[in-house]
């Protein structure tokens with residue numbers, strides 16, 4: 001089997017031309033809650049919490065998982081490879097800013113983005129309550145459909161203890 005520059009298989013071992021398939025990616029991100037931080041999740045500010053997610057940036061796990069999934073799909077590494085914590089320009093950056101830049105990098109590498117799907121893992125915030133708002137903002141940011149869903153862990157583990165929040169994402173590029 002041979003591949004082109006983007007890693008797409010172009011010929012089978014028998015020399016048969018193969019279609020260039022879309023590529024899937026997976027991304028995960030987790031941050032701990034910390035007192036005195038603003039809570040930013042799915043590109044939105046969530047009012048009424050005395051704590052937010054702790055990180056070098058705004059620590060928006062939904063946006064970060066989406067970035068990781070896009071980079072994964074394009075074979076371009078991960079969040080840390082592009083926006084390392086050693087880079088002062090990304091300190092305090094919003095998830096939306098990182099996600100817009102991730103989409104730009106993926107397109108610059110020659111891919112188009114099919115969609116991104118993100119699942120929040122934790123009891124709160126209840127992303128379903130603001131799903132339309134979050135999806136509209138993140139889709140506009142990526143330039144492709146982004147869906148947002150949530151699931152609790154039934155009180156189990158660190159999300160159940162409300163110590164932090166995780167998001168898992170998939171992305172399709174072509």
Ligand SMILES: Nc1ccn([C@@H]2O[C@H](COP(=O)(O)O)[C@@H](O)[C@H]2O)c(=O)n1
Nearest residue numbers: 120122123124125126127128150151152
């Ligand atoms: N952060 C979250 C978590 C859950 N939801 C919504 O609640 C439903 C029930 O969650 P279970 O884990 O108990 O199945 C889930 O299907 C979501 O609709 C949410 O919006 N945000």
Ligand SMILES: C[C@@]1(CO)OP(=O)(O)OP(=O)(O)OC[C@H]1O
Nearest residue numbers: 055056057059079080083084090
């Ligand atoms: C986003 C970056 C850079 O500001 O920092 P954090 O907000 O801490 O987030 P993380 O998910 O640990 O990814 C590393 C960095 O790329």
